[in-house]
Amino acid sequence: MADHESELLAPTPGARVSTFLKRKDVSQTLLLWVFFTAVFVVLGLWAYPKWMPVVLSKQMQANEDIMIWFTVISAPIAGVVLSIAAKSFLNMHRGDTPPEDGVAIRTNGPVVIVWTATSVLFCIVAIVWGLVALNTESIAAATDAPKSLIVDVTGSQWVWSFYYPQQNIHTHTLNLPVNQPVTFNVMSADVNHSFWPVQLGVKIDANRLVTTVAHADPTATGPLDVKCAELCGLYHAYMETSGAVESPTDFNNWVSSIQATGGVQQ
Amino acid sequence: METATPSKARTTIGALLAVVLGIVVVAGVGLTLHSVSADPQPKLYATKVGTITAADGKTYNHYTIADGVYPDPINSKAHGNCATCDGGHPSWPSYGPYTDFVLPANSYITVTLTVYDSGEKLNTPYFGSVVGTVDGTVSYDGVAKTSLPPDGVEHTFTLHGLPTSTQDPLFVNVPLPVNTDAEMKAYNADPTKLPVGHKVVFSFLTHGAGNYVWNCEYPCGDSTYQGFGAVMGQLGYMSGKVSVVNG
């Protein structure tokens, strides 16, 4: 193919790149790359905030940020893969005999190196992002511990129940005051469950005779769904309850109303 | 085409037939599974007995249901004529004769359970408390209580469901009292002689229509991990459905 020969003829690397970019198949691939990259960026920015539940805590915000921004950073790489694949797809040959042979490119050192380096870089970004988020989270958990509201969570086949030791109340819904960190001490009475207050974006398994701990910082008020995220037998699907993140006054009223009925929520 | 390749039309027809056949086979398997697993439990519809004014000052239609809790599936009658019940689990305790209940929405429901089984200790003490009844109490043989000791519970009636935007939450927990060893003595010698039993009466309010489930929180699946295997893993003994319907 003529464009291929011209690539070989170019005398300097710079000139080679510019002739490379001028090639028709290359510019078409670039166009496709722009398209696919844009699609993925838009998808990330639009879809996750739309699909994921209302953000009620710092942790949930961190999750959603990761979902959005990882999509956005991976978009250009996905774009490369898809644009090259799409370009070749559009160039297809049909019929009952094979097409004539293509160019015998066995490998291309610089391309392999650049590709690998890019994926390492991407990987490092993802890792650093994750580690920083993880670290922020555990520092917050440690510093917040003294002012935390404590909730002891028990998973029993197939009902969640809660005990608030500071308030001495037993409940079947999970109500929390906004802007106060909360520590969940989670246990199971039987098999493994996984405690998942959905809008808080945290999750921790419930094990028998071991206490596991999760920590959340509610930042907004709104209804809360509590689910079980570990298959636990017959009624796993129904092991759900509701609750709310509410203003401190509402929360205190809720607590006093329970204390008035003997410490057990009705 | 070297060999006697079938004609295009025949091939197409063959393919279509194959697809139809495939769908029929899969659908057949599905329908078989559906009918085998379809809830065999008869439903108990609540009966209207009048109206009643609740503590909140509002007047509700008043409905009742009555059911029992038995030490075996034969006496419970929940499983048809149950001589060799479920491949021979004559020792599985069971609610009966009903485990599926249909209740009207926005009504005052009074439940009477007669319990004939023995019991012991709950896995989770919380379920010893009465939760979600109209006045926070349950009448045990005429005595109103707000809880039972967690190590003296027979089974529980624990009603819950999925919180969804289209369905109101409904949570009720009623621990049931044990029949003592003395009360069970005649039964243990001869399983046709049930004890006198204890009468448990409680009321709760339904809200909007929705689908809920109930299960027992007493570990009655003997000799399995935490007592929640065996009968506890099956429907229609210690678990069932509660449908709240309009109208």
Added chain:
Amino acid sequence: MTTLSHAPASSRPIPNPKKSLITKLNMGTGIVVGVIFCWGTYFAMKAGRDMTDSHNVNKVLLMSMFAWSIGFLIGIGAFIGPFRWLIGKDLTDEEQLYLAVDGQGWKRYFKYCTDHKVVGIQYLVGVMALLGVGGTMAMMIRTNLATPGSHFVTPVVYNSLVGLHGITMIVAMIIVATGPFGNYIMPIMIGAADMAFPRLNALSWWVLFTAVPVLCSAWFLGGIPTGWTAYAPLSDQAGPGMNAFVATIIIFAVSTAVAGMNITTTVVAMRAKGMKWNRVPIFVIGATISVALAIPAFPTFMVAMIQTGLDRTIATGFYDANVGGSGWLYANLFWIMGHPEVYVILIPGVAALMEIAPVFVRKPLFSYNAAIAGFAGIAGLSVLVWAHHMYMAGWMPSLNGPFMVTTEFISVPTGLLFLVLIGTLWRGRPWMKLPMLCVYAFIWNFLIGGITGIYLSDVPADNYLHGSMYVTAHFHYTLMGAALTGAIGGLAYWFPKMTGRMLNERGGYISFWFIQIGFNVLFLGMFIVGAEGQPRRVADYAHLYSHANLISTMGAYSVGIGMIILLWAIVHSWRSGKIAPMNPWGAKTLEWTVPYPVPLVNFDQPPVVTSDPYGYGRSAK
């Protein structure tokens, strides 16, 4: 052990082991002896035991299942050779030839046949049957999830459906490429006359075969409540159906170990003259790395299951916290197998497509070394990442960081696989046959599976996503969208060599689009409900999720129809498809140099290899 000579078929001695027991044994005798062993054990053990105690039930059932497996193998004659060794003898040459020879017609598919081509076909049919069973269960699952309320089946049945669909599919996918293609094609690809251990080859298949009825028996024993992961202590608590799961895994682990050893040895020791390591076809490399990875992985699962079995029968309490055990022990053992296992499934599928792409693009495989580095890197890292499935288990929160690092690094060798494929496509003019279409479907699906895997490996994001439908969608994109698509591509590609006929093209294309479009609708729907917060393995869900679930179910039906069309195309073409030429795709690997039916010892003259098989293309310089 004698090896079969390279003499052409005409001058070979005709086997005539008339009086030998071997000629009388087949699958039928196996089943008879197996059933006798099974029931014998059952009644013998049941007598005098208190069967209201679940531990006793478990003992009796487990032992009956193993007895079936052993009885079957005795009945089909698997142990005649080993038994003769005990008395200082072996099978006679005639008997060996009888076990392998091509002269027995269709009957040899039901015998303890040592010909790798027969074993390959047995695996192919077995895989299709398993996929059919697993796929039927998938349709049931999606039907139940079409609307909220769990109207189609009860939660008990639903939980069993999910778990048995999962394990059936996993078993099928582990063997989907290495079974049929690894056995039938691979020895020819490397120029070998047979596998290194033909009798072990037959053994691996028939051991696997005995696992299938055991697995199916779970349905008649009340199902399993645990999902395919069989987490303890739920598995300790589970009913009698769980024994079927335990026995299946133990039997299956024996089969994979035998097959893995055999394939690895064959590739290391039996390559044709001149086939240096850098001339080995990439599919062979991939399949070998995959089975080599399975060799250490599966015994861990077996150990985990033996302990489950012991907990359930004699109450050892490995996983019971009440007596000092821990479910975390199980979770660790399981995932030490579980993560490598996903690559055991994936790698042969990708490798098949890497074999295919150069042939249809008529270009060399781009960077053979990168492909090997990719496979090796994935295999190496995959044993160091297992606890990413346990970030939220509470087991060792302090290890979440390190496991996140190793996991994210897998994206580097995975990226190399993409590079190899798009490098091969670059500037190419692909011949758009079904195998090539599968390359494109793979790229799209695996890209989505891969990117969503990066979110999941990130601890904070997994905090939200773990245990949700998002995970289910992610792993179907990799297992089904990538690996199964690769296997379908491989089937379309090697079909002419395995059956002598071309796969019906029209049927292939139609099924392809039904499957791929349906698949993407199906699992995009599950991504949505997962992101919205629907947990996985739930029989019922809140109304909020009903639209996306219904869309998912529609997609699933489309996949189901596509699969039926594909099955039709396979059966139809096998019986009356166009006769295939020796090398219909113009490929350069050795399997295309032998005629169909492939002779017993594959090559009349042992081939000599002088280059790698990717010498396509006009010279670049």
